[in-house]
Amino acid sequence: MCFFFLLSCLYPGQGAAAEEISIESLTETEAAAEEENEDEVVLTVGDGSIPEPYELHAYSALLYDAEAGRVLYEKNGYEVLPMASTTKILTLLVILENSEPDEIVTVSKNAAMQPDVQLNMNTGEQYYVKDLCYSLMLESHNDTAVALAEHVGGSVEGFAAMMNAKAKALGAYSGNFVTPNGLDAEGHGINAADLAKIAAYAVKQEEFIEITNTASYSFTELTKGRGFTVSNKNRFLTMMEGAIGVKTGFTGKAGYCFVGAVKRDDRLLVSVVLASGWPPNKNYKWSDTGKLMDYGIKGFEKKPLLMDKSRLPELPELPVIKGQKESVALCYGEKEIEELLETKLLLSGEEQISFVPELTKSSLLAPVEQGTEVGRLLVKVGKDCIKTIPIQTAEAVVPVDYRFYFSRALRDFFSGAAIKRLLFPQE
Numbered sequence: 314m315c316f317f318f319l320l321s322c323l324y325p326g327q328g329a330a331a332e333e334i335s336i337e338s339l340t341e342t343e344a345a346a347e348e349e350n351e352d353e354v355v356l357t358v359g360d361g362s363i364p365e366p367y368e369l370h371a372y373s374a375l376l377y378d379a380e381a382g383r384v385l386y387e388k389n390g391y392e393v394l395p396m397a398s399t400t401k402i403l404t405l406l407v408i409l410e411n412s413e414p415d416e417i418v419t420v421s422k423n424a425a426m427q428p429d430v431q432l433n434m435n436t437g438e439q440y441y442v443k444d445l446c447y448s449l450m451l452e453s454h455n456d457t458a459v460a461l462a463e464h465v466g467g468s469v470e471g472f473a474a475m476m477n478a479k480a481k482a483l484g485a486y487s488g489n490f491v492t493p494n495g496l497d498a499e500g501h502g503i504n505a506a507d508l509a510k511i512a513a514y515a516v517k518q519e520e521f522i523e524i525t526n527t528a529s530y531s532f533t534e535l536t537k538g539r540g541f542t543v544s545n546k547n548r549f550l551t552m553m554e555g556a557i558g559v560k561t562g563f564t565g566k567a568g569y570c571f572v573g574a575v576k577r578d579d580r581l582l583v584s585v586v587l588a589s590g591w592p593p594n595k596n597y598k599w600s601d602t603g604k605l606m607d608y609g610i611k612g613f614e615k616k617p618l619l620m621d622k623s624r625l626p627e628l629p630e631l632p633v634i635k636g637q638k639e640s641v642a643l644c645y646g647e648k649e650i651e652e653l654l655e656t657k658l659l660l661s662g663e664e665q666i667s668f669v670p671e672l673t674k675s676s677l678l679a680p681v682e683q684g685t686e687v688g689r690l691l692v693k694v695g696k697d698c699i700k701t702i703p704i705q706t707a708e709a710v711v712p713v714d715y716r717f718y719f720s721r722a723l724r725d726f727f728s729g730a731a732i733k734r735l736l737f738p739q740e
Contacts, residue, residue: 396495
């Protein structure tokens with residue numbers, strides 16, 4: 314005990330006084346860590362020579378990088394609105410993922426009674442699921458949508474529940490789907506940003522693209538052999554190089570709507586326009602979409618997020634309580650940094666990339682393991698955080714013990730440091 318008392322006098326920062334510091338008191342200081350770590354590195358890319366789209370007719374418009382999941386431009390893009398037959402993008406996704414192409418659909422009276430646009434089905438007729446998928450997307454038949462919904466979901470309401478579940482799974486939380494065909498209904502709506510998320514997923518599905526990019530398709534009803542040919546009404550497919558979809562829409566409440574997609578060598582863009590005019594202005598949606606896509610193609614370049622590691626902010630050391638080292642070095646997650654070096658993003662000339670370290674710990678209590686996460690690096694484009702990188706301890710720190718104290722006491726004794734501490738404790 315006398316020996317321990319002597320050591321505590323020599324090393325008050327690591328002796329008995331340190332016993333009073335609890336884990337609880339450490340966590341109380343962590344809230345201040347973010348305020349103490351405001352280091353930020355900012356990089357500017359491009360030349361900013363391409364202006365944003367202007368004079369759009371659409372009340373709501375949005376351009377989306379479908380590969381990075383990032384909004385490149387928006388005008389009222391987060392306001393929930395009716396979306397007419399662009400609804401059928403999600404309808405087709407749910408059908409493809411919950412049925413087989415050769416399943417037989419029997420037409421109900423409810424389906425046959427749907428308003429125009431129609432395939433003009435009759436109650437009791439039968440069709441293959443695959444055939445009706447082309448009717449649904451090429452000519453936007455409302456009776457087809459209900460027939461498929463009832464087949465897959467058991468009822469329109471059951472299918473709507475499936476649609477809403479799929480929308481949530483894709484991160485489209487603003488969406489509320491009531492009908493499978495997009496006809497005006499109370500509460501049926503979504504914002505452009507979430508509609509873009511659904512479309513971005515859809516255009517990456519091979520079967521979806523095969524259907525929506527078909528010019529024309531012929532099929533027959535199974536009981537009486539009535540023949541049908543449906544033709545693609547999406548003019549956008551021939552308006553722009555790389556156009557791959559996806560769906561038009563119109564109702565009296567929604568106005569003209571369109572979701573488009575363009576695939577080029579280095580980018581996959583999705584555009585959304587909602588309430589882009591009412592009759593007779595049905596071409597507004599095409600001009601609006603053209604402006605959005607032109608901006609996405611000419612106004613952005615694919616740039617690396619990080620050229621080399623030297624551009625990252627330097628990290629401080631964290632104090633260690635009761636450790637054989639007074640502090641521990643920090644580093645960024647190696648795997649995540651390598652991924653960041655390989656990541657490229659569509660960036661406009663006016664956008665800035667910034668790296669902002671945020672520490673969640675102000676100190677650590679030994680023992681400390683190597684790789685302990687103590688914060689994260691925010692990778693931002695403008696104000697939006699697009700990626701996070703863990704900040705972790707670069708080494709381990711073992712706790713103090715009697716052997717550590719004894720070894721240090723011997724070293725200090727022979728160096729004269731111990732005598733100095735006893736004679737001049739305040740120095």
